[in-house]
Amino acid sequence: xxxxxxxxxxxxxxxxxxxxxxxxxxxxxxxxxxRNVVNMFMQCFATACxxxxxxxxxxxxxxxxxxxxxWGGVDKLFLNGVTLETTVGTLPEILFFAxxxxxxxxxxxxxxxxxxxxxxxAFVLLFSGLWMLLVYAPVAHWVWGGGFLSDGGIFGELGVxxxxxxxxxxxxxxxxxxxxxxxxxxxxxxxxNPHSPxxxxxxxxxxxxxxxxxxxxxxxxxxxxxxxxxxxTLIAGASSSLSWLxxxxxxxxxxTLVGMVTGTLSGLASITPAAGFVxxxxxxxxxxxxxxxxxxxxxxxxKLGVDDTLDVFAVHGVGGIxxxxxxxxxxxxxxxxxLGGIAIIGAYxxxxxxxLIFFCKGVVGIRVSxxxxxxxxxxxxxxxxxxxxxx
Numbered sequence: 001x002x003x004x005x006x007x008x009x010x011x012x013x014x015x016x017x018x019x020x021x022x023x024x025x026x027x028x029x030x031x032x033x034x035r036n037v038v039n040m041f042m043q044c045f046a047t048a049c050x051x052x053x054x055x056x057x058x059x060x061x062x063x064x065x066x067x068x069x070x071w072g073g074v075d076k077l078f079l080n081g082v083t084l085e086t087t088v089g090t091l092p093e094i095l096f097f098a099x100x101x102x103x104x105x106x107x108x109x110x111x112x113x114x115x116x117x118x119x120x121x122a123f124v125l126l127f128s129g130l131w132m133l134l135v136y137a138p139v140a141h142w143v144w145g146g147g148f149l150s151d152g153g154i155f156g157e158l159g160v161x162x163x164x165x166x167x168x169x170x171x172x173x174x175x176x177x178x179x180x181x182x183x184x185x186x187x188x189x190x191x192x193n194p195h196s197p198x199x200x201x202x203x204x205x206x207x208x209x210x211x212x213x214x215x216x217x218x219x220x221x222x223x224x225x226x227x228x229x230x231x232x233t234l235i236a237g238a239s240s241s242l243s244w245l246x247x248x249x250x251x252x253x254x255x256t257l258v259g260m261v262t263g264t265l266s267g268l269a270s271i272t273p274a275a276g277f278v279x280x281x282x283x284x285x286x287x288x289x290x291x292x293x294x295x296x297x298x299x300x301x302x303k304l305g306v307d308d309t310l311d312v313f314a315v316h317g318v319g320g321i322x323x324x325x326x327x328x329x330x331x332x333x334x335x336x337x338x339l340g341g342i343a344i345i346g347a348y349x350x351x352x353x354x355x356l357i358f359f360c361k362g363v364v365g366i367r368v369s370x371x372x373x374x375x376x377x378x379x380x381x382x383x384x385x386x387x388x389x390x391x
Contacts, residue, residue, distance in 0.1 A: 002090035008222035009091055009099050015213025016102035020048050020109050023206030028113050029386075030199025031258075031310045033192055035376025036117045037386035043112050043121065047128045051105040054129055059104050060097050062137035069148035072141045089220055099217060100140070107169045108132050113310030114177030118187050118373050121381050122364040127356055131176060135352050139345055140168050149341050160341035161333035163229070164218035166273025166320040167345050174317020175346055176353045177308060183357050184366055186307030188373055197257045204261035208237055211268050215275040229275040232283035233268065239287030240267025240294075247292045259295070262315060266294035269319030270326070277332045286326055294318050 025044040029037045051059075058077055067073025076082060079097065088096040108128040115124075142149040143162050151159040162168055194200050216230035244263025245255050267287035271278075274286065297314035308314065321342055327333045360366070367373075372380045379385055 001087055001092060002221070004222040005090045005220070006092065006095060008226065009095055009217055009220060012213035012217025013095070013099045013102055015210045016099070016217065017105065017210075019207050019210030019214060020102070020106045021045060023203050023210050024106065024109055025203065026199050027203025027207060027261075028116065028310055030196040030201075030203060031113070031194045032116050033376070034195040034387055035378055035385075037195065037378065038382050038384050039121070039377035040112075040116060041386075042382055043116075043124050044109050046121075046125060047109050047112065048105050050125055050129050051108060051132055052101065054132055055097075055101045055104045059133055059137045060100065062133065063104075063140040064096075064100065064145045065141075067141075069146075069153065070142070071138050071147075072145055091220060096220070099220075103140075103165060103169060103214075104132055104136055107136050107165075107173050110169075110173040110312060110316055111177045111180065113312045114181045114308045115184050116309040117377065118367055119184065120365055120368055123360050123366050126364055127360045130356050130360070131353065134356065135172055135176065135349055136168070139172055139348070142345070143168050143341070149337075149344065155334070155337035155340060158334055158337060160337050161277065161327050162273045162324060162341070163276040164215045164272045166269070166324040167341055170269045170272060170316040170320025171324070171342065171345055172349045174313045174315075174320060175349045177312035178306070178317060179350055179353045180357065181306050181308040181313070183354070186305065187309065188370060190307050194258055200258050201261050204264055208264055208268065211237070211272075215272060219276055225276050228279070232271055232275050232278055232280055235280050236267040236271035236283040236287035236290070237264045238267070239284045240264060240270065240291035243288045243291030244295050245291075247295055262298075262311065263291040263295070266290045266315050266319050269316050270294075270323035273320065273324040274327045274332075277327050278330065282326075282330070286323060290319055290322065293322060 025041055028044060029040045032040050056079060061074055061076035062072050065072030065076045082093050086093040108131055141147040143160050148154050149160040151157060153159045211233055212230045215233045216226045219226040219229060241260050241263045245260050248259045249255055267290045270286050270290035271283055294315050297318045298311045301308055301314055324338055324342060328335045328338045
């Protein structure tokens with residue numbers, strides 16, 4: 001074990017958990033209407049709690065157990081065999097478990113933005129739990145856990161390159177969000193604005209801070225790679241924020257706060273798969289393109305009538321896939337492995353997500369009633385309001 005590495009990953013684990021609670025929770029809560037803010041907070045917080053338990057019970061074993069090329073097996077269920085003495089690289093294994101758990105927490109929570117304001121709370125929990133175990137954990141094993149897409153797998157000595165989750169986190173979450181949005185259908189009223197741009201900005205700021213642990217911690221060491229990953233994360237996020245603003249002004253003549261911070265997340269999602277491999281100048285380019293490209297994806301989906309409520313696929317899916325491809329021209333990865341990984345992970349994610357949606361629909365249903373949707377989910381589902389107006 002290495003003390004410096006251990007201290008840094010302890011900090012990084014805290015930062016990544018901070019991304020979900022409170023970062024993503026506040027970002028999503030501010031994006032919905034005031035009548036649904038408690039529901040959005042509840043979905044994010046409860047899903048995070050559920051992922052902690054499921055990652056301990058089975059998720060870690062599926063992703064990082066010593067199984068075959070397609071899944072990790074059951075040898076580490078309930079952390080069986082993980083002690084204070086077992087290690088992963090220079091880290092205590094229990095810390096590696098906790099760091100990877102923070103990724104397993106945020107990925108299903110990202111998906112929730114696609115179906116906001118119209119789904120049953122029971123559906124959210126059932127779908128999220130099954131999806132993490134059957135999609136996220138196996139894909140993490142394929143790419144990061146020594147599975148068939150990693151080095152020495154089906155693509156040869158140099159396998160799929162995904163430094164911190166462009167494919168494992170953002171592509172899977174983005175595609176699942178897109179499938180959910182299409183199957184569930186649009187809200188009854190899609191002509192709404194975020195009820196609190198201030199909350200959106202605060203949440204995005206917390207996400208950016210936490211993302212330093214997300215990318216910097218993925219080196220699993222306190223070294224120069226971690227420092228570079230943190231540096232390019234800052235640069236890509238800033239570059240994408242500015243390019244989104246510039247493109248927004250060219251198209252609409254306005255600079256918006258929500259647009260700017262959505263651009264930030266676009267740049268962060270795009271740099272994630274490349275963060276440990278690229279230099280600052282390349283990060284500047286990745287971010288600049290991401291801000292415009294993801295913004296176009298947002299408006300394209302709206303023209304197509306897809307109500308991805310909080311733009312999950314346009315930001316995370318498009319950004320993650322784009323960033324994963326951007327490492328190939330540098331020779332860091334080969335095109336065959338990157339495109340093959342995108343295709344395999346994409347097909348698996350879409351297929352299993354569809355099965356899970358219809359399974360969960362059969363068990364608990366999906367949508368709330370039209371009356372409940374029109375009146376807002378806070379009072380109906382949770383008996384509370386986010387804001388009580390006093391006369």
